[in-house]
Amino acid sequence: MIVEDNIVALATPSGAGAIAVVRISGNDAISLAAPFFKSVRNKDLEKQKSHTIHLGHIVEGERTLDEVLVSVFKAPNSYTGENVVEISCHGSSYIQQEIIQLFLRNGCRTANPGEFTLRAFLNGKIDLSQAExxxxxxxxxxxxxxxxxxxxxxxxxxxxxxxxxxxxxxxxxxxxxxxxxxxxxxxxxxxxxxxxxxxxxxxxxxxxxxxxxxxNVIKNGIPVAIVGEPNVGKSTLLNALLNEERAIVSDIAGTTRDAIEDEINIGGIGFRFIDTAGIRDTTDVVESIGIKKTFEKIEQAQVVIYLFDASSVAGDTEKQQAALVEIKKLQNKFPQKPILIIANKTDKLDQAQSEGMQEVFGTIASDGETSRHHFLMLSAKQNTGVEELKAQLLDFVNTGALRNNETxxxxxxxxxxxxxxxxxxxxxxxxxxxxxxxxxxxxxxxxxxxxxxxxxxxxxxxxxxxxxxxxxxxxx
Missing domain, CATH: 1.20.120.430 (tRNA modification GTPase MnmE domain 2)
Known part of the structure; x- marks a missing residue:
């Protein structure tokens, strides 16, 4: 592993912008940069103190490449533990490459991925865990x-x-x-x-x-699968959560045939919502593939939202029992997963129907481990109850250790x-x-x-x- 040579790379994202930073690190970083930097006050870069910034121009012979600010960091008091020079230039892609090519021709090589941080680790500035x-x-x-x-x-x-x-x-x-x-x-x-x-x-x-x-889930986003029969409002709920028309909404059952994913931030936590194909018996080959993927997404999800049409189920004992059977199947198949049972389209219910819905489905949600299964009523189309849903999702995440600043x-x-x-x-x-x-x-x-x-x-x-x-x- 060669760490004695001098390396150069763009430290800011590639592409045009207001400014860009070209970083040079190595024992000779300052002496390599000095001949090509002309200070507006005729300063010799090699004689300047560490942690100082200097205005001037990067030049090659009679040619001026750009007006820049040059920051000097002397070993061992730098990010890498070596001499470091950072050149803040204008964000033109052409200027960036001209400055980098200049130093590649004059004693530097291109830095490997993560090599500045690697050198910080090898020089004892940080340990491996901190580097990661x-x-x-x-x-x-x-x-x-x-x-x-x-x-x-x-x-x-x-x-x-x-x-x-x-x-x-x-x-x-x-x-x-x-x-x-x-x-x-x-x-x-x-x-x-x-x-x-x-x-x-x-x-x-x-x-x-x-x-x-x-x-792991906080770092990568918490996957939440939205499942249920066709045309119960899964895509409408996704759009309400994202506050944009992300999924196609139609009265035609089976519109969603593949999983649609998007991520939002709730209370500082990333949630990745997955709108799945509606679960039903079908002879449509493409829709059947989508339903198969639905069950795969449930396996991968940390939280499952089971959505049903409250307006269709209200007052219909047979449909209520069918919905209860599907919920029980999910609870039995995924006993460790938090399941949110949601009655959608509640804007179409009267007060008596709403109370009846709460009485029937609130009971099954509280069976067994009450902390894992919850029942909510909302209208995704009217955007009512969505904030309560977000609050419940946050409750599912054990952020106590995070709030207490535990490791x-x-x-x-x-x-x-x-x-x-x-x-x-x-x-x-x-x-x-x-x-x-x-x-x-x-x-x-x-x-x-x-x-x-x-x-x-x-x-x-x-x-x-x-x-x-x-x-x-x-x-x-």
Whole structure:
């Protein structure tokens, strides 16, 4: 892995804009930029203090490329830990490429994806978990995912893991020391304290592992499937939630034949709504494929909205029973999924019909786990009750840990390492309870330490780093 050379890349999105930033990093970054920068006050760039900004022009011979602001950051007090120069130029694509090509001809190479952040990691400016949080921060598109990325980038998760690793490492050192005095049969590690530590580590690891269920959906958006029979208002509800005509609405049953998806932000959380094909018996081949996809989307969803036409069901015992049967089927097939039972088109009901609807369907919603099944009445066409629906969706998401600023795991790689670390800690616990010798305990402790180190980058390989930073954009 070559990190001694000088790299250059566009640090802002490609394309035309008001301004663009070209970033150069490396031991020679400042000396490479100096000959091509003509300060309006005749400053020598190499003699300027770190963290200063200078107005001037980028020139090549007699040719002026642009009027720019040049920021100077001297090692080790820079993002990468190396000398860094950032050139803020006008946002013309032509100007951007001319400046980059100038430095490619004069001692720089194009930065690889994520190489600036990779160098920050290799130079000890951030750990691996914080480096990964940079990509998450760039990708965040709602308040919750932004908050999680900021927490991780500030080192909240890393510090928790490092603290556990240091405590375990301390006991591991004492047990390893015992092996050197095995003939004397002495114990340096207090076994009762060690048991307390293992119990505490297991508790923390389980909490972090459990948090991934919340963190992953917050990071990627919570998928919500809108299902029901044809022509009950699923597309109308999607349009009401999105506040735009996203799906085709028609009185003809079976209009939606494929899943339509779109995402909105509710209370800082991203929800991805999926309008599915209506579920019914049909001989239409295309519609049948759409219905099959509906059940696939229900499998993938975190929350299911079951919609039915209240105006059609009201006062019709047979239709009410048919709807109740379909709801029961969903509850039995997906017992762990929150299901929102929604009576739509309530604007067509009188008060007595509304009360009857609440009495019949409110009961089935409260059967079993009351926190997972809820009943609401609304009119998607009149846009009444939609805000109550949004509030209920937020209630389904356990944001308590987020509100309390607790550590939440969002990265699948971290989740995998935590699972493996927990497995090794449980082996150590079993060995300790079984009275295994120190040398056997030490093997499992080393493995647990290895998986902790994988998260923060204290244990890393070129392949691992390559996989992580390949997902970054070029200029980051």
């Amino acid at each position: 949080a940079v990509a998450d921060l760039i990708a965040s598109d709602n308040e919750a995912s932004h908050q999680l990325a900021m927490q991780q980038m500030r080192g909240g998760f890393s510090n928790e893991i490092k603290h556990l690793r240091d405590e375990l490492l301390n006991f591991a050192s004492l047990i390893e020391l015992e092996l050197d005095f095995s003939e004397e049969d002495v114990e340096f590690a207090d076994r009762s304290q060690f048991k307390d530590l293992l119990n505490r580590i297991q508790h923390i690891l389980k909490r972090l592992i459990d948090s991934f269920a919340v963190g 939440i795991v969002t990265n699948a790689r971290h989740y995998d390492s935590l699972l493996k670390a927990l497995e090794e800690i449980e082996k150590v616990q079993f060995g300790l309870d079984s009275g295994l010798s120190g040398d056997l305990l030490a093997i499992d402790i080393r493995q647990a330490l290895y998986h902790f180190g994988e998260i923060t980058g204290e244990i890393s390989t070129d392949d691992l780093l390559g996989n992580i930073f390949a997902n970054f954009c070029i200029g980051k």
